[in-house]
Amino acid sequence: MNQWNNFNKGFFAENAVFVQVLGMCPTLGTTTSAYNGLGMGLATTFVLLMSNIVVSMVRNVIPDKVRIPSFIVIIASFVTVVELTMQAYLPSLYNELGLFIPLIVVNCIVLGRAEAFASKNTVWSSALDGLGMGLGFTMALFMLGSVREILGAGSWLGLKFIKGDGMLLFVLAPGAFLALAYLIAIMNKINRKNA
Amino acid sequence: MAKTESTFINMFLALFMVTLLSAAILGFVYVYTKGPIEQARAAKQTAALKKVLPPFNNDPVKEMYKKAVDGDTLYFFPARMDSSLVGVAVKTFSPKGFGGMIRLMVGFLPDGTIKDIVVLQHQETPGLGEKMVRSKSNWSVQFQGKNPKTFKLAVKKDGGDVDAITASTISSRAFCDAVERAYKNLMEGGAQ
Numbered sequence: 001m002n003q004w005n006n007f008n009k010g011f012f013a014e015n016a017v018f019v020q021v022l023g024m025c026p027t028l029g030t031t032t033s034a035y036n037g038l039g040m041g042l043a044t045t046f047v048l049l050m051s052n053i054v055v056s057m058v059r060n061v062i063p064d065k066v067r068i069p070s071f072i073v074i075i076a077s078f079v080t081v082v083e084l085t086m087q088a089y090l091p092s093l094y095n096e097l098g099l100f101i102p103l104i105v106v107n108c109i110v111l112g113r114a115e116a117f118a119s120k121n122t123v124w125s126s127a128l129d130g131l132g133m134g135l136g137f138t139m140a141l142f143m144l145g146s147v148r149e150i151l152g153a154g155s156w157l158g159l160k161f162i163k164g165d166g167m168l169l170f171v172l173a174p175g176a177f178l179a180l181a182y183l184i185a186i187m188n189k190i191n192r193k194n195a
Numbered sequence: 196m197a198k199t200e201s202t203f204i205n206m207f208l209a210l211f212m213v214t215l216l217s218a219a220i221l222g223f224v225y226v227y228t229k230g231p232i233e234q235a236r237a238a239k240q241t242a243a244l245k246k247v248l249p250p251f252n253n254d255p256v257k258e259m260y261k262k263a264v265d266g267d268t269l270y271f272f273p274a275r276m277d278s279s280l281v282g283v284a285v286k287t288f289s290p291k292g293f294g295g296m297i298r299l300m301v302g303f304l305p306d307g308t309i310k311d312i313v314v315l316q317h318q319e320t321p322g323l324g325e326k327m328v329r330s331k332s333n334w335s336v337q338f339q340g341k342n343p344k345t346f347k348l349a350v351k352k353d354g355g356d357v358d359a360i361t362a363s364t365i366s367s368r369a370f371c372d373a374v375e376r377a378y379k380n381l382m383e384g385g386a387q
Contacts, residue, residue, distance in 0.1 A: 032322070033321075061199055063199045063200060063201040063202070063206050066206045070213045074213065077221055081220070081224050084224050084228040084232070087235070088231035088232045089231060089235075095316075153322060165322065168322045168323065172322065
């Protein structure tokens with residue numbers, strides 16, 4: 001597998017949301033608008049990239065039996081860094097995402113990539129893998145957020161184009177499942193054609 | 196480099212180093228972001244105060260006084276223009292929101308008339324209860340210029356004068372509850 005593939009696979013072939021169906025908690029919970037989806041995706045991308053780099057750097061130093069607790073501590077540290085930084089410099093986005101930022105720690109994508117990829121590969125491949133997976137996740141959240149915002153609130157990135165409310169169902173929890181299901185169906189169709 | 200063996204001492208050292216480094220990094224980030232976080236919080240509060248109070252030239256934060264009620268605290272910010280009282284902002288709360296705690300900043304004129312209300316914190320449903328926030332809808336405009344002495348702070352369903360947010364009666368009730376708590380305690384304390 002060449003380096004380009006390490007980056008590329010996160011978008012379609014192994015997209016965390018549409019193909020692996022990982023990290024459903026933030027995916028369903030934070031995508032009430034395109035902006036929130038984007039913010040959550042980028043925060044996760046940063047954590048994925050940094051934790052993949054650090055985990056691949058220390059992969060030979062950490063004994064096997066304590067690797068999972070070590071990875072979790074590394075991931076949790078980066079999440080806290082993101083949380084504090086966001087609180088300080090992007091307070092409005094922090095207010096919207098609030099509870100979901102600390103939950104990046106338990107996002108299975110992050111630990112999944114650390115365990116399945118970064119602990120077995122070089123720093124450079126791991127960085128590309130983390131970046132690709134993160135941006136693929138961001139893309140998925142942004143698409144889901146866009147669909148929900150357009151259908152549910154009649155606006156996109158805060159730009160309102162209908163009067164009053166849209167189909168409120170899409171902003172509420174059941175709408176997240178519905179929209180995600182259709183997006184997965186469409187993605188499956190595209191992936192099958194490519195294969 | 197060969198993989199480190201999983202002996203007791205290696206595991207101990209590895210975990211110790213990982214946690215030590217993490218703690219050090221977090222300590223640094225905490226110290227560096229502490230100031231900006233405080234500033235962001237203070238800026239938000241000042242912006243809310245400016246919005247809900249008539250023009251003032253004192254520092255309401257300096258004259259702030261507290262009152263503990265119903266298991267939480269109310270904060271009163273008296274605003275003065277050349278030392279005569281022009282209004283009091285009350286940072287109030289209601290635990291009855293659909294998603295838990297709601298915190299509001301309510302500005303009162305000296306006679307108890309509501310000047311304006313800003314939502315500081317809430318976890319209401321997006322698209323429904325969230326409409327209490329001014330940027331989402333104009334629902335809370337109906338409180339402006341009303342005096343709770345004659346304007347009953349309860350939704351119409353409960354015999355009050357407030358139009359509830361459609362499909363969000365619980366959020367509307369909590370909003371009224373918070374404003375009522377602010378008004379009641381402000382009047383009891385007397386507008387100094």
